[in-house]
């Protein structure tokens with residue numbers, strides 16, 4: 001196996017394919033705290049790409065309710081169990097100190113889907129530990145929506161101690177998912193036909209429909225279960241990151257890179273997508289004023305989804321503040337406590353960057369902040385807080401201004417003449 005550096009894991013790892021890093025990488029940061037599960041993103045994707053015969057059960061973008069929901073059902077618990085079986089009690093992180101942007105979460109001591117496959121499958125029948133979901137598991141994309149974890153050990157009973165932060169005793173949250181366009185894609189490594197490729201210009205992972213023969217090795221290998229088999233064409237399909245929009249060739253985009261359909265449609269304003277600069281070894285090049293770089297590497301509020309799987313996914317999440325920390329650490333790694341601490345007490349810059357979400361459909365390449373007047377001084381969760389009405393300005397690919405927005409929400413007062421007009 002080729003040895004590659006996985007900065008999520010803080011170490012080298014074996015990858016059973018030749019690694020290739022794009023100049024810029026498609027990436028996104030979803031703020032779970034803001035998702036309301038309206039499923040507008042899900043439907044925006046479905047009505048654009050998967051509305052044809054044979055795609056009925058295919059949801060490239062989906063939003064599931066954690067911990068019980070999943071599409072396909074139980075995908076993450078099954079993967080975690082397979083890895084635990086391969087490496088009992090060994091799937092742990094070192095307590096060692098994080099180090100800059102090449103080892104921000106410490107070091108993962110366990111085995112990735114690639115390493116576990118090499119050890120447990122002799123000779124390896126697949127390049128990654130995985131499984132093929134059953135038809136039934138693909139059948140109910142929104143199963144267990146809004147089902148909360150209640151009183152431990154008591155069926156159908158919510159915990160009366162309920163809802164006080166930092167952790168709610170009765171809880172669930174919405175996990176919005178698309179393909180992570182991973183830096184070390186398991187789907188790509190597993191394909192015996194080499195039908196899957198990663199684009200050098202933006203790192204988007206695509207399946208060549210003419211080359212695919214429907215062996216479903218990618219479906220089996222993707223730990224996030226984001227490649228899907230289509231029965232009537234007998235080939236596999238997956239999220240294409242709305243690449244005509246991202247490359248600016250979509251007629252609506254006027255030649256300027258535009259965010260995907262699911263991002264653009266987000267009612268909860270929890271999605272931001274970008275194209276981040278990479279170093280030659282696949283780590284993120286310093287790009288201080290890029291909002292994704294800031295959220296992931298400077299503020300460190302956004303974390304990868306199941307980094308321990310080893311594919312170095314390019315989807316990042318601001319974890320939900322109310323869910324149990326232990327559960328969140330399993331899902332997002334050891335950066336959870338620091339991320340939530342900062343998100344709960346945002347500083348001046350973080351507050352400004354969070355205001356960049358969904359003011360435009362254009363991809364933001366950098367931002368600037370113009371300082372404004374003090375508008376609030378008081379206490380927030382027992383700590384002093386001061387808020388300034390700063391202006392945050394977003395710039396696009398050609399460094400043109402896309403928009404500017406202020407921290408203070410404008411107040412609209414409905415005129416009295418409309419009081420009974422509904």
Ligand code: SF4
Pocket residue numbers: 178179180181182184185186187188205221222223224225226227238311
């Ligand atoms: S999420 Fe799955 S389908 Fe998408 S690139 Fe990663 S391994 Fe491939």
Ligand code: SF4
Pocket residue numbers: 034035036037038039040041042063174176265266267268269270271
């Ligand atoms: S559109 Fe946004 S808020 Fe609505 S479900 Fe999707 S991610 Fe959540």
